[in-house]
Amino acid sequence: MNPAFDTYIQSLAGRDVTVIGAGVSNSPLIRMLCSAGARVTVLDRNPALPREEWDDLGVDLRLGENYLDRIRGDVVFRTPGMRPDHPAPDSARAGGSRVTSEMEEFFELCPCPIFGVTGSDGKTTTTSLIANMLADGGRTVHLGGNIGTPLLTRAGEMSPLDACAVELSSFQLMDMTRSPHVAIITNISPNHLDCHRDMNEYTAAKRRLLDFQTSDDFAVLNGDNPATAALRGRGRTKYFGGHTVHDGVIDGLLPISDIRLPGWYNVENVMAAISAVGGTVSEMRQFWRRCATSSVWSIETSGWQLSVLMSNDTNVTTLRKVLKPDSLGFFYFMWFDLCH
Structure with missing residues (x-):
């Protein structure tokens, strides 16, 4: 259905590919690279990372404190939360690696x-x-x-x-x-x-x-x-x-x-x-x-108190959103978790 993707997958066979981070967002990527026949190395800070699946797939795991030392590979995928100018990907580039990301x-x-x-x-x-x-x-x-x-x-x-x-x-x-x-x-x-x-x-x-x-x-x-x-x-x-x-x-x-x-x-x-x-x-x-009758919205109303609507909205992450009045002049208080 997507010839360009098929060509890309074929080009990975036999290549040395390094993936920084084995979290939720990179796990499907690691599986895809292995199925394409790439030689995959995964670097992760967590020394206790569950490794059974990766061992079965033949992934070379480098875990723990020094996981970013001497990064090499034809292609290096950085984790989404890593700055592009971090010394680790810079070192990989200097060594001839192509540094990229899943989104790129x-x-x-x-x-x-x-x-x-x-x-x-x-x-x-x-x-x-x-x-x-x-x-x-x-x-x-x-x-x-x-x-x-x-x-x-x-x-x-x-x-x-x-x-x-x-x-x-x-x-x-x-x-x-x-x-x-x-x-x-x-x-x-x-x-x-x-x-x-x-x-x-x-x-x-x-x-x-x-x-x-x-x-x-x-x-x-x-x-x-x-x-x-x-x-x-x-x-x-x-x-x-x-x-x-x-x-x-x-x-x-x-x-x-x-x-x-x-x-x-x-x-x-x-x-x-x-x-x-x-x-x-x-x-x-x-x-x-x-x-109006679907789950498109992730907000749930908990009730009115003193003309203030208290809501649990997982997308509210800044005070600017919490304190901005609506078109009727009401201010809304919303409890939120900055980790979202």
């Missing part, structure tokens, strides 16, 4: 349009909404990326008529050399500054989603967020935000009252998804009516 290889081999989503907040919800909207329109949709589902191992099943909805973190974007056909940046605000050198580096990583687009591609940006409002795609660019709402209707397509969730940030997520996918008034209204 996927972008190279994906045969269908990619809807790529990044942002400081809302990217998981927006990516999921886009996937559901596309599927609702009859497309075969592949959802993954930073959401947790590896996509490279599924590229062989994809056809040009499919679509991919991909969530991308700043770490995944830092050394990407390709952009999605439709690039969506929900917003940019201070985040992950314990890992990025400063706000400029963090913003540059997010902006990289747009850097390799062509004039045929499409960018969707938050016009109400100063950092994203200052950006522009290389092709057609659309800015969503309050300016697209007239008489309580988003883009003439969807009444805000149909979005039965609290908080303006959820309205922004919906605006981003609608802008990316498009559709008719009838299609939008039918889709949202179906959403």
Whole structure:
């Protein structure tokens, strides 16, 4: 179904391939490399990593404190959370290795349009909404990326008529050399500054989603967020935000009252998804009516107290989202876990 992927798999036979990290996101990759006939070495900090499966597959495991010493291989896959300029991949490059990532290889081999989503907040919800909207329109949709589902191992099943909805973190974007056909940046605000050198580096990583687009591609940006409002795609660019709402209707397509969730940030997520996918008034209204009784949303309401809606929303990770008032002037308090 995907000749480019078949050729790629064949090219791995007999190659020395090193994978940094044996976590959930890289495990399917390791299995794929082994089945392709590559000689696979896996490096992981955890000295107690369960090794039975990897031993059975013939994987050479290097575990423990010095797992990053002397990295070699024709190809080296870095783990998504490792900075591209970490000394370990730099050393591998100096030794002649091609350093890449699962996401970079996927972008190279994906045969269908990619809807790529990044942002400081809302990217998981927006990516999921886009996937559901596309599927609702009859497309075969592949959802993954930073959401947790590896996509490279599924590229062989994809056809040009499919679509991919991909969530991308700043770490995944830092050394990407390709952009999605439709690039969506929900917003940019201070985040992950314990890992990025400063706000400029963090913003540059997010902006990289747009850097390799062509004039045929499409960018969707938050016009109400100063950092994203200052950006522009290389092709057609659309800015969503309050300016697209007239008489309580988003883009003439969807009444805000149909979005039965609290908080303006959820309205922004919906605006981003609608802008990316498009559709008719009838299609939008039918889709949202179906959403009202589905599990598209990951938010659960726990009740009203003193005009404050208390909710458990696993996608809320910053105080900016927690404290921003909705269009009615209410402030929402949400408890959250910064690990999400």
